[in-house]
Amino acid sequence: ISSEQPPQPATAARSSRCDSIQFGTVDAYTKREGEAKLSKPFRVKTVAHAAAVTGRGGTGHSQLVLRFIYEHEDEYNTILRIDARSEEMAQSRYERCCRALRLRVQPVSSVGSVQDAPAVQAVLQWLRNRGQEERWLTVVDNADDLSSCDVSSIVPRGRTGTIVVTSQDAPATRLLGGRSDTGKVDDVEPEEAVQLLFSFVDEPLLGWRDECRRLVDELTGSLDRLPPAVRMAVVRIRIDVEDGNDVEAALRQYVADYCHYRDRLLQSEDFTAASSYKKTVWTVWETSLPSLRELENRQCDICPTRLLSFLTFLILNCANVQDELFRLASLGLPESCRQLNATTPTWMQALLATGDSGGWDDYIYRVTVETLL
Incomplete structure (x- = not known):
């Protein structure tokens, strides 16, 4: 400002x-x-x-x-x-x-x-x-x-x-x-990590059944009790529950998938040389991406994985100004494409939509970003 x-x-x-x-x-x-x-x-x-x-x-x-x-x-x-x-x-x-x-x-x-x-x-x-x-x-x-x-x-x-x-x-x-x-x-205590997970998922949804609690403890322990990793895991679990799966089954499946991707990534030299924090976050992303791709197949108007790739480029190269870049692009990119006889990628067109007033209609952008948060 x-x-x-x-x-x-x-x-x-x-x-x-x-x-x-x-x-x-x-x-x-x-x-x-x-x-x-x-x-x-x-x-x-x-x-x-x-x-x-x-x-x-x-x-x-x-x-x-x-x-x-x-x-x-x-x-x-x-x-x-x-x-x-x-x-x-x-x-x-x-x-x-x-x-x-x-x-x-x-x-x-x-x-x-x-x-x-x-x-x-x-x-x-x-x-x-x-x-x-x-x-x-x-x-x-x-x-x-x-x-x-x-x-x-x-x-x-x-x-x-x-x-x-x-x-x-x-x-x-x-x-x-x-x-x-x-x-x-200091690192988050085990009970703090459990409460953090409950802050993202309605407690009545999980309940306090012994098996659910055991799975929650196992999950947060596998994630090194890192708050960003816990939050990302909850996104995947929520998607599975919304698809009709039982909460306990969704928890068990996530723990199994996380262990599978971690074991697979351990074969990579870059992964084994990374810090424990990067290993955890890397594995969480590997575990979450299939769910994002499934979401794209069900809802063709949002493209979280493509937006994620594009935002990664913007963050690394443009110092976190992605929202403003999308707003400006919505105003000027269509005309620039017409002048250059070029076409905006289909997946990006909805992200750059304009409203009746001529300004950026960021609804699809916000919904897609929320999918990644």
């Missing part, structure tokens, strides 16, 4: 509200102990408040930080998020922040390293120059690979700033220029 003021140099002083947060919270969330660390003032020499949130992938440290932002957003003039999973992604996010702050930078064809990129330098300088009353918060998210990506060089500094780093790497605190507060997000 950018202000109405015209673009100005990075050194110019200004006070405006600027949020650059492009990822959402999940419906079911378990309050974690690390939240208290974010609210506690902890001063280091380069920023007013610094904290690191660490934990195994999928345990919810990014969601924890999001909850903190939503509860404290009125305390900051500027809120930025930098995705640090790679240098390319970090630079893309800084360029997005630069546009949101309306900072003028000179484009260059190439840079030696990400910290030398004009957009990175412009945003870092802008944050350093904020006045005493201009509080800002920057989240450096997914700073997991500290060996190949020089994250410390792109962490903002400034006396009025708050820095929060999320990472799967426990030594991530060194990114903050010395000692800082650290909140570790």
